[in-house]
Amino acid sequence: MRKQVILGNWKMNGNFAEIKSLCESLNRAVSDDAKADVAVCVPFVYVDYVRANVIKKIGLGAQNVSEHDNGAYTGEISASMLKDLSCEYVIVGHSERRTLFQESNQLVAKKAKKAIASGMKAIVCVGETLAERNEGELERVLTAQVEILFDVLSEKELEEVIIAYEPVWAIGTGLAATPEQVQSVHKFIRSVVTKSNELLAKSIRIVYGGSLKPSNAKTLLALEDVDGGLIGGASLKGEDFGEIINQAKCITC
Template structure:
């Protein structure tokens, strides 16, 4: 596992899945979860009220960069805090692609979260054509540039970064441990040029078809501090196994 100053971190992203029965199952099966990792479940917002456990935290999958007002369908940080959220996924590739979220907007959302005391899990990552063209670092670097442009070092220190190769999300394909480590090392090196202390303390998660049978190997990489888990986070036993792999 990575440097001792970085506590392992596992976040589940249910996406537009789940129901009250699944929440009840997680409440029961994850009660008293024994894991060294910090554990978060990011479920659809309408389900957040039903979680009843202190063995993991809850988070949202989206947040507005605006405070309140005439913005139909948006969720403010104040509303999310009232719902018990302490984390928010920001800039997931599905929102960047489906909702056209720019890196600048992602940075504004992350900044708003930090100001409200919500930890943003900021997603970055490349599509297949960028990887095949050998332009991963340039592509991810531009996404990181937007964060550094909008956020101070202190603000960035209160975030979590999730590297998600878009070509490995929901496809069954997974970056090899070496591929994951290569990009994670690039991200940490990028931030070391901003601030060395920030770079060493920043937790960087891998997201892309993490499963119980590959989690331990992925998490063993020097700069991989845990995972952002998609499909496997919908199965309580699988999610527990992945959390324990982060030990």
């Protein structure tokens, strides 16, 4: 059985006082015996503080990484810098990065490769817009976003990838795809992986990232091809995040 992973994405939220309070809340909510892997991906400036102030059970991640190793790239953060701060995960290709900063499939794959080369796991986000879904483009879009990984990453590097399916139309809207839609898309993504590497398809974790919250976590996390969640808003509330983790625990125990 693939071990489920619950990942928090704090996005660009919080100040020092709020981050301090959130860390304290998470420490109360996340038990040391939680069966799922757990991590939070935090703003760069708080990475070091969060590492020092959350329990060991909670892994640490960043929300983006440069495709460059070093050099004259003002404002960028390299994979080796994140690794120096004990980051274990990096989100790449979040829909907000693809949409607002025009990140291409090729660039996303390059960023994933840099993260993995530095010893971290790459959380590679894929997903379709509402227009693409309505126009019957879902499978084409997802296939392109997944297959590029096999062009850029080695077979060994692919073992360090977590795929996060995030229907763009369900992010930050309070809406979630139906369980049937989620399972169907996750199964399709796994089928795309199968075409290139059947063994990897059985082990790769595909998590759901579209307004997953305590009220729908039990149902969504129980789906056959859903291996966890990439949580946005609910990860900013310790109790909510803890409740989602508890739901994952019920599936994997």
